[in-house]
Amino acid sequence: MVKTHTINDFSKFVGISPHTLRYYEKIGILPRIQRDWSGNRAFTDEDIHWINFIKCLKSTGMPIDKIRAYVEMDESESETVDMRRHMLEEQLVEAKNKIAEYQHYAEVLEYKLVYFRDLIAKTPARERSVRS
Amino acid sequence: MVKTHTINDFSKFVGISPHTLRYYEKIGILPRIQRDWSGNRAFTDEDIHWINFIKCLKSTGMPIDKIRAYVEMDESESETVDMRRHMLEEQLVEAKNKIAEYQHYAEVLEYKLVYFRDLIAKTPARERSVRS
């Protein structure tokens, strides 16, 4: 017997509103959500992993439609392992690109900040009115 | 005498459409764009740095309104160095958070991919039909 969560509890846990959770189920990116005998959704800890994985795909820029396609393949008995692997590899590249991109931004910001810190260290506050 | 670029050239260079460049100027996040004698925008290499900096702010999640506020401070003679520094420091935190976030996503994807690669290595293609 696996412990399950109501939609409200689960919502708080994963940081996604009940409304959006139902929406995700409806559009097909959250399949296999169990129901209790009265028809209410019964989320399991397994589902947390799935949500995290979905977040991963979404955040690395995979559009909802493509996520749905992936999920359908995952659900089907058809032979789609190669394709799914390929899709994940693309998202991995995206993730790595994002890391590089934000590292660049961090550098730009640090560079600007060096200038500001310098300026603040050298100049009494009342004399400061300089453009960057 | 500084070499300048037409809006079309500059557009290609920074990867932002002429339309959007005009829009940026209009909403106040691209100030000080020079004009030639006939009134056409004359972008300088300086402006490229500025665009890159703006991209930095935008990509680290600073909304347009806040960017405009920053730009206004940068333009004004008022004493806003501390505030601007503070804003940049917030964006730096954002950039670092993003890096961590995407590193996490990359790990999740790599983990999944290990499973797929394993599966593909061990199973002849015609036998594959497994759920992840």
Added chain:
DNA sequence: TCTTGGCTTAGAGTTAACTCTAAGTCGTAG
């Protein structure tokens, strides 16, 4: 002269991914 590429204002349309409303049903706890 005609085409090309620039300019302007004002406002409408697009996009994805939610996010919410309405309107009604059901089961349980106080």
Added chain:
DNA sequence: CTACGACTTAGAGTTAACTCTAAGCCAAGA
């Protein structure tokens, strides 16, 4: 008995940041 928290469908509204259209003007080059 009543409130609460689930549930349903269908469709409307929201959001930011573009993105484009219309309509018309101006200047340079072939």
